[in-house]
Every structure is written in structure tokens, then in C-alpha cells.
Amino acid sequence: xxxxxxxxxxxxxxxxxxxxxxxxxxxxxxxxxxxxxxxxxxxxxxxxxxxxxxxxxxxxxxxxxxxxxxxxxxxxxxxxxxxxxxxxxxxxxxxxxxxxxxxxxxxxxxxxxxxxxxxxxxxxxxxxxxxxxxxxxxxxxxxxxxxxxxxxxxxxxxxxxxxxxxxxxxxxxxxxxxxxxxxxxxxxxxxxxxxxxxxxxxxxxxxxxxxxxxxxxxxxxxxxxxxxxxxxxxxxxxxxxxxxxxxxxxxxxxxxxxxxxxxxxxxxxxxxxxxxxxxxxxxxxxxxxxxxxxxxxxxxxxxxxxxxxxxxxxxxxxxxxxxxxxxxxxxxxxxxxxxxxxxxxxxxxxxxxxxxxxxxxxxxxxxxxxxxxxxxxxxxxxxxxxxxxxxxxxxxxxxxxxxxxxxxxxxxxxxxxx
Amino acid sequence: xxxxxxxxxxxxxxxxxxxxxxxxxxxxxxxxxxxxxxxxxxxxxxxxxxxxxxxxxxxxxxxxxxxxxxxxxxxxxxxxxxxxxxxxxxxxxxxxxxxxxxxxxxxxxxxxxxxxxxxxxxxxxxxxxxxxxxxxxxxxxxxxxxxxxxxxxxxxxxxxxxxxxxxxxxxxxxxxxxxxxxxxxxxxxxxxxxxxxxxxxxxxxxxxxxxxxxxxxxxxxxxxxxxxxxxxxxxxxxxxxxxxxxxxxxxxxxxxxxxxxxxxxxxxxxxxxxxxxxxxxxxxxxxxxxxxxxxxxxxxxxxxxxxxxxxxxxxxxxxxxxxxxxxxxxxxxxxxxxxxxxxxxxxxxxxxxxxxxxxxxxxxxxxxxxxxxxxxxxxxxxxxxxxxxxxxxxxxxxxxxxxxxxxxxxxxxxxxxx
Ligand SMILES: [Zn+2]
Ligand SMILES: [Zn+2]
Numbered sequence: 001x002x003x004x005x006x007x008x009x010x011x012x013x014x015x016x017x018x019x020x021x022x023x024x025x026x027x028x029x030x031x032x033x034x035x036x037x038x039x040x041x042x043x044x045x046x047x048x049x050x051x052x053x054x055x056x057x058x059x060x061x062x063x064x065x066x067x068x069x070x071x072x073x074x075x076x077x078x079x080x081x082x083x084x085x086x087x088x089x090x091x092x093x094x095x096x097x098x099x100x101x102x103x104x105x106x107x108x109x110x111x112x113x114x115x116x117x118x119x120x121x122x123x124x125x126x127x128x129x130x131x132x133x134x135x136x137x138x139x140x141x142x143x144x145x146x147x148x149x150x151x152x153x154x155x156x157x158x159x160x161x162x163x164x165x166x167x168x169x170x171x172x173x174x175x176x177x178x179x180x181x182x183x184x185x186x187x188x189x190x191x192x193x194x195x196x197x198x199x200x201x202x203x204x205x206x207x208x209x210x211x212x213x214x215x216x217x218x219x220x221x222x223x224x225x226x227x228x229x230x231x232x233x234x235x236x237x238x239x240x241x242x243x244x245x246x247x248x249x250x251x252x253x254x255x256x257x258x259x260x261x262x263x264x265x266x267x268x269x270x271x272x273x274x275x276x277x278x279x280x281x282x283x284x285x286x287x288x289x290x291x292x293x294x295x296x297x298x299x300x301x302x303x304x305x306x307x308x309x310x311x312x313x314x315x316x317x318x319x320x321x322x323x324x325x326x327x328x329x330x331x332x333x334x335x336x337x338x339x340x341x342x343x344x345x346x347x348x349x350x351x352x353x354x355x356x357x358x359x360x361x362x363x364x365x366x367x368x369x370x371x372x373x374x375x376x377x378x379x380x381x382x383x384x385x386x387x388x389x390x391x392x393x394x395x396x397x398x399x400x401x402x403x404x405x406x407x408x409x410x411x412x413x414x415x416x417x418x
Numbered sequence: 419x420x421x422x423x424x425x426x427x428x429x430x431x432x433x434x435x436x437x438x439x440x441x442x443x444x445x446x447x448x449x450x451x452x453x454x455x456x457x458x459x460x461x462x463x464x465x466x467x468x469x470x471x472x473x474x475x476x477x478x479x480x481x482x483x484x485x486x487x488x489x490x491x492x493x494x495x496x497x498x499x500x501x502x503x504x505x506x507x508x509x510x511x512x513x514x515x516x517x518x519x520x521x522x523x524x525x526x527x528x529x530x531x532x533x534x535x536x537x538x539x540x541x542x543x544x545x546x547x548x549x550x551x552x553x554x555x556x557x558x559x560x561x562x563x564x565x566x567x568x569x570x571x572x573x574x575x576x577x578x579x580x581x582x583x584x585x586x587x588x589x590x591x592x593x594x595x596x597x598x599x600x601x602x603x604x605x606x607x608x609x610x611x612x613x614x615x616x617x618x619x620x621x622x623x624x625x626x627x628x629x630x631x632x633x634x635x636x637x638x639x640x641x642x643x644x645x646x647x648x649x650x651x652x653x654x655x656x657x658x659x660x661x662x663x664x665x666x667x668x669x670x671x672x673x674x675x676x677x678x679x680x681x682x683x684x685x686x687x688x689x690x691x692x693x694x695x696x697x698x699x700x701x702x703x704x705x706x707x708x709x710x711x712x713x714x715x716x717x718x719x720x721x722x723x724x725x726x727x728x729x730x731x732x733x734x735x736x737x738x739x740x741x742x743x744x745x746x747x748x749x750x751x752x753x754x755x756x757x758x759x760x761x762x763x764x765x766x767x768x769x770x771x772x773x774x775x776x777x778x779x780x781x782x783x784x785x786x787x788x789x790x791x792x793x794x795x796x797x798x799x800x801x802x803x804x805x806x807x808x809x810x811x812x813x814x815x816x817x818x819x820x821x822x823x824x825x826x827x828x829x830x831x832x833x834x835x836x
Contacts, residue, residue, distance in 0.1 A: 012459065013459055013460075041430065041431055157785050167785065214655060228750075230653060231649055233649070235648060237632060237752020237753065237789070238632050238753060238754045239785055239786065239788070239789040241786045242751055243750065243752075244749035244783055245746075245749070245750055247749045247782075248745075248749065248750065249742040249743070249745065249746060249781065250667055250670055251669065252668055252672070252739075259783060261780070261781050321670075324667040324670060327679075328665075328667060331663070331665045332644065332662065332663055332750075334654070334657055334661075334662075335656060363679045365659070365665055367575050367584055367585065367659045368655065368659045370657070371655075371657040371659075
């Protein structure tokens with residue numbers, strides 16, 4: 001039991017600083033070194049070094065000068081959107097979605113494959129991922145060598161260092177060496193992580209948690225969990241399994257949960273739990289589509305919009321469970337923002353948000369409640385793909401050495417040149 | 419609602435690095451600059467600068483050289499225990515305890531004052547704090563000018579920046595300007611915070627969380643809460659109120675809690691909740707001492723030691739509540755260690771630890787469970803005083819400029835010289 005303490009090495013810190021500067025440039029361009037130093041809290045000398053490295057890697061580019069009051073004109077840099085491509089893969093229980101991004105995080109191509117029931121063997125899943133990745137590279141028309149990496153979000157517990165999927169409940173996977181299997185079919189560097197972290201980093205970079213130090217991204221879907229942004233970065237835990245909020249006890253000795261415990265948050269707020277909430281209110285409701293979570297949730301959402309009292313009651317019950325659980329997160333973390341994400345949150349939308357806000361207002365302590373905004377995710381596309389792409393970017397910054405990076409990019413550009 | 423994003427400034431980062439280097443020197447002395455760089459992940463050049471600053475402030479001292487393989491002998495530094503004094507104050511519901519530490523964090527003097535029922539007015543509480551602080555300075559025989567600051571742990575929600583106690587439930591305080599009131603009686607710089615953070619930092623510096631990146635310090639007393647160590651530092655939240663784990667819903671619609679909600683962890687695991695657990699098992703038990711939490715908990719602990727079945731049952735019930743709650747923390751944070759701290763944990767000791775371990779083993783998910791040690795706090799003295807003293811140290815490092823700091827220490831030494 002227990003792991004030896006993990007110390008951040010100088011290299012970790014350099015990578016983190018490089019990543020932070022690039023993230024700032026992506027968020028607000030063009031930017032001067034002075035503005036980047038002010039925004040990141042790094043010294044001007046450190047920023048100048050990091051900007052030089054990013055220029056050398058071809059990830060950013062000089063775009064002119066701005067006058068400064070009484071001083072020399074200041075050089076401005078911006079992200080070089082064409083300086084590389086990133087792939088983000090949302091590997092989910094029932095589908096694989098891949099998106100290819102430029103370095104400014106614009107989507108250049110999308111592909112989706114269905115994962116049918118019975119296709120849960122690792123070989124079949126790997127086949128779908130490889131196929132979707134191949135499609136987006138082809139559709140975007142980028143040279144394969146320009147792809148800096150592919151981030152893959154896996155619906156389970158993944159060891160980032162080894163790329164082994166320790167456990168994926170939906171497929172009953174145990175200790176599947178997923179990265180090695182994927183590497184047999186995909187030549188890009190691969191970075192595996194989970195959807196909670198992908199959603200958290202997507203909100204941090206491009207969504208409701210931009211500029212936040214502390215944020216909680218609550219993912220409501222088939223399973224539920226919480227992506228944690230703490231101190232401006234994503235919290236992963238000592239063995240990469242933080243964020244399993246779905247298995248917090250909410251009702252001691254309550255409904256059985258697939259994790260083996262009882263009364264977990266997920267048993268009341270995951271899509272199957274919401275189907276049970278509906279069954280408790282109205283066992284014969286036509287909104288109940290046995291075996292089809294998506295259709296049931298959609299029917300309930302339509303019912304709420306139409307003022308159907310059963311649907312409204314189920315929404316209120318569900319919001320009470322979600323709200324009691326979120327109150328615990330607000331009291332514990334004292335975050336600036338709680339973001340409701342995931343397909344169930346998207347399906348119910350504003351009525352769920354309103355009801356959850358009401359429930360949190362009744363449960364949480366005054367001081368942390370006053371500090372916390374509760375909002376729906378504003379990200380219009382798949383946040384999991386976006387977040388997964390940023391894992392690839394982070395990985396590329398970690399492994400890039402100035403020389404090799406420059407060569408790789410030059411070579412890619414050469415291949416691509418008209 | 420919501421606060422503007424707080425960016426770490428260069429100065430914050432310098433203070434944090436200074437603090438980290440000093441903490442490492444206090445933990446392991448003597449140390450070379452090379453060892454400090456390796457242990458902190460900072461560059462050798464940065465460490466050399468910070469060591470120079472700490473030498474200039476008189477907080478550390480050169481103690482000779484060690485041979486290095488094939489290189490120049492390396493200079494060694496150690497903390498200068500006499501380089502300043504720190505005061506830590508544990509302001510609790512029923513007592514005020516002050517301890518005076520040297521810079522190596524050895525206790526040089528202690529003082530305690532009772533806060534009687536009816537003495538909850540701020541003026542009375544301030545009187546006791548000032549009196550205890552005066553006593554430890556006098557008993558330790560240190561010149562007042564050598565005291566770098568006093569950290570004060572307040573049992574409630576404190577705004578660290580303004581020193582205002584927003585809410586202290588036991589005394590029904592609302593928005594009391596406590597630091598200003600204390601400053602009328604105490605001339606040392608004052609740093610206010612809460613006992614959850616004090617216990618967390620005490621475990622991080624000197625206890626079971628030494629060397630840990632992620633740890634949870636569960637405080638079991640009249641109230642319950644969790645001090646959070648995340649990424650190697652104490653997590654405070656956006657308005658300094660993180661850690662209120664006691665008000666996480668454990669039993670939806672369960673026992674009423676003084677916070678206004680129902681079924682909170684604290685309602686089942688705080689000392690008054692444990693008295694209710696006893697009442698449910700045996701309403702007429704002679705172990706039940708109405709109005710006296712401490713006597714009841716002590717009687718239960720003696721009963722457990724003697725094998726009394728009622729006491730054992732109450733311990734098991736309580737451990738089941740504590741364990742279900744801690745499982746949620748293990749699943750959410752994926753920490754290296756969970757430390758049981760506080761007077762209730764100390765009173766029950768090993769039997770509580772064993773029962774909690776069993777309950778967590780039944781509730782938590784396999785992967786985070788495998789990573790988490792669960793232990794009793796090994797700190798033999800009052801961890802709150804120790805933690806509060808480190809807040810004063812951190813504050814002193816933040817405000818110290820090289821010149822002024824050196825002068826202050828020189829002056830203090832001058833005053834003190836034989
Ligand atoms: Zn569960
Ligand atoms: Zn409560």
C-alpha cells in the first residue's frame with residue numbers, strides 16, 4: 001500500500017511552464033512577452049526562454065510589434081495554427097469519436113464509429129479507434145508526420161504512465177494494455193486518460209472554467225463523476241483515479257450500485273438511476289424505454305418542456321440528488337465554478353440547472369455557496385475530444401527537444417509544401 | 419457571485435519557493451544546495467539564490483562542507499533554530515492554547531487558558547489569546563522582537579486576507595474583525611486560519627503526510643472536517659472555506675444538522691453525533707454523560723478497551739459512518755494517505771482505526787483504495803499549534819525583504835545578546 005512520494009522534477013516544471021505559456025498564447029493572441037509574464041506569474045526572463053523554445057518548435061510565430069509607453073516596441077507572438085495537428089479521441093461505451101485540431105484548437109475534421117453491443121473485445125475497440133483516427137487525418141488532408149499526437153479518453157481507470165486500462169466497467173476490461181494495442185495500429189504518439197479529466201481540461205482551456213484556479217466539472221451521463229481543477233491544473237490523484245464522485249455515499253444503505261456498495265450518487269443520478277427515479281414515480285410511464293437510457297432521458301426532457309407533471313417530478317427528484325451531491329463538492333472544495341457537463345446535463349439543459357441551483361442553495365454552507373457559480377457547459381462540440389487533444393499537446397511539449405522538435409516540424413512542412 | 423480569477427504573481431511564486439526550500443532544510447539538515455535542488459525540483463541557480471536570501475534573513479546558517487565525488491566540496495546549511503521564534507495558537511471552543519517554537523519547530527514554551535461558557539464575546543476571547551501569547555513569550559524568555567509572528571487557528575470560517583471571522587458557529591460570531599481586535603493587544607504580525615488547515619500542514623511538515631503530494635487529514639472532534647493537501651500544498655478554496663467535509667450528505671433526509679441541512683457526516687460522527695449513536699443503541703447507558711461530550715467519548719473509549727458490547731457497537735456504528743464518508747474522499751481525491759486526527763480520533767485510537775479501515779475497505783473503489791494508507795496522526799503534541807506556527811513562518815517569508823529582515827533579526831539578536 002502507498003506509493004513513494006512523487007517529486008516534481010525540474011523537467012516537469014519546465015514542461016508545465018512551457019504548457020502554461022502556450023496555453024496563454026492560445027487563449028489570447030497576439031501577446032507580448034511582458035503580457036505573458038504578467039498573465040502566468042513567470043519572470044520575464046523565463047517567459048523569454050520559453051517563447052524562444054516554442055518558436056524553435058514551430059508552435060508559435062512572431063507577428064510584429066506593439067508600441068510600449070516610452071520603451072522599445074515589444075515583439076508579439078501568436079500560435080501558429082499550422083504548426084502541428086492534434087487528435088482527440090472520445091472512446092465511449094457505444095461510440096468512438098475522433099476530432100483533428102490545428103494548434104489553435106480549431107476542429108479540422110471529425111469521424112465517428114459505432115461500437116455495437118458485443119464489440120467489447122479490446123481488438124474490436126482498437127479497430128474502431130484506429131479507423132476513426134485514420135479517417136480524420138485523411139479528411140483533414142494533413143501529412144501524418146504533422147500530427148503531434150493523439151489523446152484518447154477511455155471510459156475507465158487508466159494508468160497514464162503505462163497506458164494500461166486497469167478497469168473499464170462497461171466492457172468488463174481488467175488490465176488491458178490498451179496503449180500497446182493501439183500503437184500496433186496508430187503511428188502517432190498516444191496519450192491515454194479518462195473523460196473526467198478530458199472534460200475538466202476542456203472547460204479550463206475553452207469553457208466555463210477559463211481563468212479559474214478551482215473548478216469542479218460534474219459529468220452526468222451513464223456514469224457520473226467529477227473532473228477536478230485545483231490550483232489551476234487538473235487533479236489526477238496518486239494513481240490517476242481521482243474524481244470518482246459517482247461512488248460517494250449519498251443514501252447510506254440505499255440503492256445497490258454496480259461498484260458493490262449501496263446508496264452511491266451514481267445510483268440516483270446516472271442515466272440508469274434516473275430511469276429508476278422515473279419507475280418510482282410512475283412504473284408504467286410511456287417515457288420509460290426499457291434498455292434505452294438515451295431514449296428515456298430524451299423523453300423525460302421533452303416531457304419537462306411540455307410541463308408533464310411526471311417528468312417534472314422526476315427532474316426535481318433527480319436534481320435533489322444531484323444538488324445534495326454537488327453541495328458536498330462545494331463545501332469540500334470551495335470552487336469558483338461548478339460546471340454541469342455530459343449528455344444527460346445537455347439533454348435536460350436549463351430546467352435541470354435551475355432545479356440543481358435550488359437544491360444546492362438549500363444544502364450548501366453559506367460562504368462556499370456564495371463563491372460558487374453553477375453553470376451548464378458552454379462548449380458546443382464534444383468536450384472530451386477537445387480535452388483529449390490537449391493531453392496530446394501536453395505530451396508533445398514534454399517530449400519535444402528543441403532540435404528534434406524543429407526537425408520534425410520542418411520535415412512535416414516540407415512534406416506538405418505545395 | 420464568483421470571484422475574479424486569482425493569478426499567482428511572481429512574488430507568490432518566490433515566496434512559495436523560499437518556503438519550500440526552508441521547509442526542506444527544516445525537514446532534513448544539514449543539506450547542500452545540490453540536495454535541496456534535487457528534493458524540491460528547483461534549479462540549482464534558484465536554490466542558490468533562495469539559500470542566500472534565507473542566510474541573509476538569519477533563518478539558516480552555514481555549517482561546513484561535504485566532499486563531493488570528484489568535485490569541489492559542497493557547502494552545507496542548516497536551520498538556525500535561534501534565528502527567530504514562532505507562536506502557534508489553537509483557539510478552540512473551550513480553551514486557548516499557545517505554543518512558542520524555535521525555527522527548527524521545537525516547542526520552547528506552552529500556555530493554556532480556559533474559555534468558559536458565557537465567555538464567547540470577542541473581547542473575552544481576545545483577552546485569553548493575548549494572555550496566552552504573553553505567557554509563552556515570557557516563559558520562553560525570548561525578546562519580543564525575535565518573534566516573527568503568531569499564527570492563530572480560529573474554529574470557524576476566516577478570511578485570511580482581512581482577518582475577519584465570517585462565522586464561528588459555537589460562539590455565534592458573524593463578521594467579527596478578529597485580527598484587528600487581536601492586534602490591539604498583540605504586537606506580533608498575526609496570521610489567522612482554521613484548524614483544518616493547521617492540522618493538514620502539521621501532518622505535511624511533521625506527521626503522516628511528510629513527502630506526500632496528496633493527503634487528506636480527517637479531523638474528528640466536536641465538529642468534523644477534512645484538511646486537504648493537494649499537489650504538495652494545502653488547498654484553501656477560492657474564499658478560504660474548503661474542507662467542510664462534515665456537511666457532506668451521508669444519509670439523505672437523515673438526522674438534522676446544526677448547519678440547517680439533514681443527514682450530514684458531522685451529525686453522525688461529531689462528538690454530539692456519537693452521543694446520539696450511543697443513545698440509539700442504549701438510551702440509558704451510564705456511559706452517556708448528558709452535556710459532556712468529552713466525558714462520554716472517554717467513557718466509550720474505556721468501554722471499548724474493556725470489551726463492553728454497547729461501547730463496541732457504538733464504535734462500530736460510528737466507524738461505519740466515518741468509513742463511508744472517508745470512502746468518498748478516497749474515491750474523489752485518490753490520496754496517498756488519510757490521517758485520522760482530532761481529539762475524538764485520539765480518544766478511541768487503534769480500535770477506531772481498525773474499524774474505519776474495515777468500513778473503507780467495504781465501500782471504496784479498488785484502485786484508489788489500494789493507493790491509500792489510513793493512519794492515526796503520529797503527532798504527539800497539539801498539531802493545531804504546530805500548524806498555526808507554520809502559517810506565521812509562511813507569512814514572515816512573504817513579508818520579509820532581505821534588508822529589513824536582516825535588520826530585524828540583527829536587532830533582535832542585539833537585544834538578546836548577553
Ligand atoms: Zn457505487
Ligand atoms: Zn451539516
